Amino acid sequence: AQRVTQPEKLLSVFKGAPVELKCNYSYSGSPELFWYVQYSRQRLQLLLRHISRESIKGFTADLNKGETSFHLKKPFAQEEDSAMYYCALNYNFNKFYFGSGTKLNVKP
Amino acid sequence: DAGVTQSPTHLIKTRGQQVTLRCSPKSGHDTVSWYQQALGQGPQFIFQYYEEEERQRGNFPDRFSGHQFPNYSSELNVNALLLGDSALYLCASSSGSLGYNEQFFGPGTRLTVL
Numbered sequence: 001a002q003r004v005t006q007p008e009k010l011l012s013v014f015k016g017a018p019v020e021l022k023c024n025y026s027y028s029g030s031p032e033l034f035w036y037v038q039y040s041r042q043r044l045q046l047l048l049r050h051i052s053r054e055s056i057k058g059f060t061a062d063l064n065k066g067e068t069s070f071h072l073k074k075p076f077a078q079e080e081d082s083a084m085y086y087c088a089l090n091y092n093f094n095k096f097y098f099g100s101g102t103k104l105n106v107k108p
Numbered sequence: 109d110a111g112v113t114q115s116p117t118h119l120i121k122t123r124g125q126q127v128t129l130r131c132s133p134k135s136g137h138d139t140v141s142w143y144q145q146a147l148g149q150g151p152q153f154i155f156q157y158y159e160e161e162e163r164q165r166g167n168f169p170d171r172f173s174g175h176q177f178p179n180y181s182s183e184l185n186v187n188a189l190l191l192g193d194s195a196l197y198l199c200a201s202s203s204g205s206l207g208y209n210e211q212f213f214g215p216g217t218r219l220t221v222l
Binding site for chain 1: 112113116143147149150151152153162163165166197198200210211212213214215
């Protein structure tokens with residue numbers, strides 16, 4: 001069955017430290033993967049998608065089909081990165097599965 | 109453009125009742141998806157509407173039904189409410205049929221079932 005696992009509920013790092021939010025997926029087909037972010041008192045919004053191979057706000061994510069992972073990385077965390085991050089999988093043509101989320105706390 | 113709008117903001121119902129939630133998509137969007145988000149969990153996909161038809165459905169019982177109107181707005185109906193239906197209900201809109209298109213989320217409707 002298709003599934004998205006985000007093993008860390010909370011990740012705390014200091015400002016300027018590297019950050020990696022883990023996401024593992026289970027899907028036998030060709031996955032379309034996304035990272036969504038929710039800042040405090042704001043709506044859920046798209047951060048990046050693997051198909052675009054882009055860097056947004058310094059974040060990147062590489063799809064590793066061998067390890068079935070789509071980890072989100074940033075070399076130097078900023079306080080404004082503190083938010084809730086969700087990894088999401090689009091499977092079977094527009095059926096979506098979201099992970100349970102990781103709360104990132106960047107300390108000054 | 110106000111983006112995706114949802115009404116009402118909050119709703120309190122009792123077990124067994126029926127509820128209707130409403131969503132207006134972002135201007136130019138023709139696809140609406142509904143999600144249920146329980147406390148401390150990620151959004152769970154309920155279904156998606158495109159061209160006024162349910163295109164995809166998640167693992168939700170038939171008590172959950174929906175509709176999309178010609179102006180692309182959408183309704184989510186839940187019958188025979190259970191305590192476990194208490195959650196934040198999110199609407200998201202996107203453009204076209206491509207799965208990698210960005211979804212824009214609304215602020216949600218908080219449903220409490222007593």
